[in-house]
Amino acid sequence: MEATVTPKDTSKKPFNWVEFLLNNAIAIILIMLLVVIVIIEPRFLSIVNFRNILAQASTRLIFALGVGGIIIAKGTDLSLGRQVGIAAVISASLLQAVDYAYRMYPDLPKLPILVPVLAVVTITAILSGINGFVVAKLKVDPFVATLGMQVIAFGLTSIYFDRPPYGAQPIGGLDRDFMNWAQGAFKIGSFHIPFLIIYATVVAVIVWVLWNKTRFGKNMYAVGGNIDAATVSGVNVFKALMSTYIFAGILYGLGGALEAARVGSATNRTGEGYELDAIAACIVGGLSFNGGIGTVPGIIFGTLIFMVISYGLNFIGISPYLQYIVKGLIIIIAVAIDSRKYKSR
Amino acid sequence: MDQIADATPAEKTDQEVTVGPIGSASEKNEYVLEMRGISKAFPGVQALDAVDFKLRPGSIHALLGENGAGKSTLMKVLFGIYRKDSGEILIEGEPVEFTSSKQALDHGVSMVHQELNQVRSTRIVDNLWLGRFPTKNGFIDEQKMKVDTQEVFDSLDINLDPHTRISDLSVSSAQMVEIAKAVSYNARIIVMDEPTSSLTENEVNHLFRILRTLRENGTAIVYISHKMDEIKQIADEVTIFRDGKYVGTFDAATISIDEIIHQMVGRNLENWFPPKTNHPGEVILEVKDFSSTNPRSFQGVSFDLREGEILGISGLVGSQRTELVESIFGYRTIQNGTLLKNGNSVVNRNPAVAIQNGFSLVTEERRANGIFGVADVTFNSTIAHLKAYLGKFSMLNDKGMREDTQRSVDQLSIKTPSQKTRLSSLSGGNQQKVILGRWLLTSPDILLLDEPTRGIDVGAKYEIYQLMIELANQGEAIIMVSSEMPELLGVTDRILVMSNGRMAGIVDTKETTQEEIMTLAAKYL
Numbered sequence: 001m002e003a004t005v006t007p008k009d010t011s012k013k014p015f016n017w018v019e020f021l022l023n024n025a026i027a028i029i030l031i032m033l034l035v036v037i038v039i040i041e042p043r044f045l046s047i048v049n050f051r052n053i054l055a056q057a058s059t060r061l062i063f064a065l066g067v068g069g070i071i072i073a074k075g076t077d078l079s080l081g082r083q084v085g086i087a088a089v090i091s092a093s094l095l096q097a098v099d100y101a102y103r104m105y106p107d108l109p110k111l112p113i114l115v116p117v118l119a120v121v122t123i124t125a126i127l128s129g130i131n132g133f134v135v136a137k138l139k140v141d142p143f144v145a146t147l148g149m150q151v152i153a154f155g156l157t158s159i160y161f162d163r164p165p166y167g168a169q170p171i172g173g174l175d176r177d178f179m180n181w182a183q184g185a186f187k188i189g190s191f192h193i194p195f196l197i198i199y200a201t202v203v204a205v206i207v208w209v210l211w212n213k214t215r216f217g218k219n220m221y222a223v224g225g226n227i228d229a230a231t232v233s234g235v236n237v238f239k240a241l242m243s244t245y246i247f248a249g250i251l252y253g254l255g256g257a258l259e260a261a262r263v264g265s266a267t268n269r270t271g272e273g274y275e276l277d278a279i280a281a282c283i284v285g286g287l288s289f290n291g292g293i294g295t296v297p298g299i300i301f302g303t304l305i306f307m308v309i310s311y312g313l314n315f316i317g318i319s320p321y322l323q324y325i326v327k328g329l330i331i332i333i334a335v336a337i338d339s340r341k342y343k344s345r
Numbered sequence: 346m347d348q349i350a351d352a353t354p355a356e357k358t359d360q361e362v363t364v365g366p367i368g369s370a371s372e373k374n375e376y377v378l379e380m381r382g383i384s385k386a387f388p389g390v391q392a393l394d395a396v397d398f399k400l401r402p403g404s405i406h407a408l409l410g411e412n413g414a415g416k417s418t419l420m421k422v423l424f425g426i427y428r429k430d431s432g433e434i435l436i437e438g439e440p441v442e443f444t445s446s447k448q449a450l451d452h453g454v455s456m457v458h459q460e461l462n463q464v465r466s467t468r469i470v471d472n473l474w475l476g477r478f479p480t481k482n483g484f485i486d487e488q489k490m491k492v493d494t495q496e497v498f499d500s501l502d503i504n505l506d507p508h509t510r511i512s513d514l515s516v517s518s519a520q521m522v523e524i525a526k527a528v529s530y531n532a533r534i535i536v537m538d539e540p541t542s543s544l545t546e547n548e549v550n551h552l553f554r555i556l557r558t559l560r561e562n563g564t565a566i567v568y569i570s571h572k573m574d575e576i577k578q579i580a581d582e583v584t585i586f587r588d589g590k591y592v593g594t595f596d597a598a599t600i601s602i603d604e605i606i607h608q609m610v611g612r613n614l615e616n617w618f619p620p621k622t623n624h625p626g627e628v629i630l631e632v633k634d635f636s637s638t639n640p641r642s643f644q645g646v647s648f649d650l651r652e653g654e655i656l657g658i659s660g661l662v663g664s665q666r667t668e669l670v671e672s673i674f675g676y677r678t679i680q681n682g683t684l685l686k687n688g689n690s691v692v693n694r695n696p697a698v699a700i701q702n703g704f705s706l707v708t709e710e711r712r713a714n715g716i717f718g719v720a721d722v723t724f725n726s727t728i729a730h731l732k733a734y735l736g737k738f739s740m741l742n743d744k745g746m747r748e749d750t751q752r753s754v755d756q757l758s759i760k761t762p763s764q765k766t767r768l769s770s771l772s773g774g775n776q777q778k779v780i781l782g783r784w785l786l787t788s789p790d791i792l793l794l795d796e797p798t799r800g801i802d803v804g805a806k807y808e809i810y811q812l813m814i815e816l817a818n819q820g821e822a823i824i825m826v827s828s829e830m831p832e833l834l835g836v837t838d839r840i841l842v843m844s845n846g847r848m849a850g851i852v853d854t855k856e857t858t859q860e861e862i863m864t865l866a867a868k869y870l
Contacts, residue, residue: 213740215731221720222728228714232676232706233729233783234697292719 074291084271087256100173121253128249225292411802618835623817635682660843718769753782
């Protein structure tokens with residue numbers, strides 16, 4: 001009986017430049033943009049810029065990894081930004097410096113950072129858990145379910161945010177330790193690595209392990225790839241979807257608190273529109289709305305590409321309006337190329 | 346649309362013809378379609394290796410080969426779904442290279458797909474004239490659509506209301522509509538891929554009547570099927586592929602089924618079925634008074650299953666066989682009924698519990714609830730058995746998963762470029778083997794197989810029968826639902842016959858006949 005067929009040599013086919021260019025178009029566009037940026041402004045190539053790009057991409061990566069799991073499970077999450085907002089506002093309100101005049105809770109003692117962070121992570125985990133329940137149990141389309149949650153979460157954040165004594169004022173004057181938690185860096189001599197980069201790296205590693213080395217991950221891919229086949233194969237679809245959404249909620253909560261500390265203040269509009277950036281990063285990183293496909297390195301790539309573009313174009317003074325157009329084009333090109341790849345030719 | 350069909354081949358002779366390896370000018374008019382030296386490679390697999398295919402007008406030409414032999418690939422090349430690496434395609438002597446099915450249709454080449462591609466929420470007329478709605482003053486001409494549809498239906502002896510929704514039609518009626526659509530395009534060439542796989546005998550006969558009518562009108566039909574008796578019945582010529590290579594073209598009237606099989610597999614299958622060596626032992630499973638929650642589905646089914654036994658379940662389409670086995674597996678809910686395994690009551694609330702209880706189910710619809718098309722072979726092989734690979738800190742052991750997958754690949758002779766290959770790029774037979782492998786890894790005591798050999802070539806079928814008998818020999822209890830009478834008679838020990846949701850009887854395979862089973866199947870109709 002013959003076993004595995006050994007791959008036949010297909011290299012004899014002439015190298016197809018068009019195919020190559022199309023299949024790597026996004027990387028090529030990125031390289032070309034970088035070359036243009038460097039030609040216009042050679043100072044772009046510096047460790048400082050490199051570090052800034054990575055640091056600014058950090059929270060975005062955490063969000064993208066959250067929604068990425070949901071997309072792999074053939075869902076989507078429009079409530080991401082508003083969940084980030086609720087986490088940012090609540091964590092900021094609980095971590096204002098004790099000597100700051102306009103505190104939301106004037107009598108609150110200085111809390112260890114972990115307490116508010118755990119609190120907001122719990123809240124977003126619950127909100128996302130509700131998303132998961134509505135999708136998995138009530139069989140509501142994820143787009144609709146999370147659209148509803150987006151609006152609800154904004155309402156909740158606004159009620160919490162806009163109340164006496166100070167009304168709809170940005171929550172500022174944050175505790176120094178809290179800000180340092182996100183803005184600080186490891187210093188080794190003159191070289192320093194921002195904490196944010198470390199957090200994002202740790203999160204990415206954890207997510208990679210979860211997706212690739214655990215039943216949770218395999219079940220997530222299974223549900224996204226073919227929900228009926230997953231059921232027949234003994235996958236608990238409800239549990240798989242619930243854990244995927246809840247895990248995303250945990251990342252939103254963590255990222256939301258980091259976002260408040262990074263910016264140094266929070267309002268009920270913090271996080272607005274973040275879901276679109278995160279979903280765009282996932283899609284450019286090779287995830288498919290058809291589910292079952294996607295990798296952590298892909299999402300990292302997708303997140304970085306947007307960061308490099310906006311940072312680089314800012315650096316050479318390109319209008320932010322023009323940047324929107326470039327980003328939009330990249331999203332469309334990326335997906336167009338991807339759908340081309342999956343047509344087996 | 347009309348001009349194409351009316352043009353005779355002779356009118357196109359002034360067209361320059363590039364001479365292929367076997368082509369000569371005088372042959373041109375003899376064939377409506379010539380495919381010469383077609384090659385197509387996928388990463389790791391030479392799917393077609395310089396194959397030829399010639400189709401005469403007014404004939405039914407069976408295209409045969411095992412799964413993965415290249416039949417479907419050749420047809421996809423014809424329709425421009427795949428781009429060929431080399432070779433040429435001539436339609437009535439004229440070289441063509443389609444880039445879309447629409448273009449093919451415009452040249453009178455049409456395909457009736459194995460999986461019907463219809464807009465199921467709309468009416469027959471909307472599907473038939475989709476993409477070319479007749480208009481009057483800028484609006485769609487409903488009246489003309491209806492009249493024209495009726496005309497096509499009349500010519501084919503199809504009795505359907507043109508305003509019926511597709512979703513309300515049976516599979517066979519939907520297929521008739523698809524054929525009518527091809528005819529409405531004045532197609533000179535119609536390709537049919539496994540058209541009878543889900544039809545009843547009466548429906549098959551109707552289909553054949555239509556095919557003969559089409560043949561008389563000069564239409565050429567490419568007929569892809571695995572069912573030998575049908576080919577003998579309907580085909581004029583037979584072309585056989587093996588492993589992506591052209592084996593030969595034969596006269597269907599003179600070639601024997603044995604010879605066809607010999608040419609397809611490249612070896613003699615002494616018997617269609619492996620020798621039965623298994624011996625049923627103790628009762629392992631008792632099914633008592635099983636009734637579905639759906640009152641129109643099965644009711645009051647009771648039987649038992651022995652270790653080392655292969656129990657067949659027979660019945661007509663709609664006799665609720667699939668519903669029965671899926672309910673045993675906990676994939677559907679039951680109203681009442683008990684399962685006793687080794688004398689102990691087990692409740693398969695859902696598939697996960699059923700797997701724990703030692704049950705496995707290979708489902709009927711591979712694509713719908715069997716494979717994970719975008720995932721690789723390893724994933725597909727191990728997904729039902731992940732628990733076994735849990736190591737330290739609940740991490741999965743990749744090495745164990747790879748080794749088990751490799752064992753499946755070797756044991757079942759799965760043809761795949763690598764374990765990392767996406768399942769959707771394997772042939773149907775190999776996909777089925779991967780799924781079988783998935784379930785064997787869970788080491789079930791009771792293996793439920795729902796149409797395990799559907800859409801699979803003769804060689805792979807034999808391998809699956811062999812595997813079933815081997816497993817039964819090792820004490821495995823197997824239930825096989827099948828619509829193919831020969832395999833039920835050839836492989837099973839007993840056959841349970843379902844009729845209209847009720848159990849019509851259980852017969853001993855050695856003593857029964859096809860007639861007895863058919864009589865039982867009609868018992869409660």
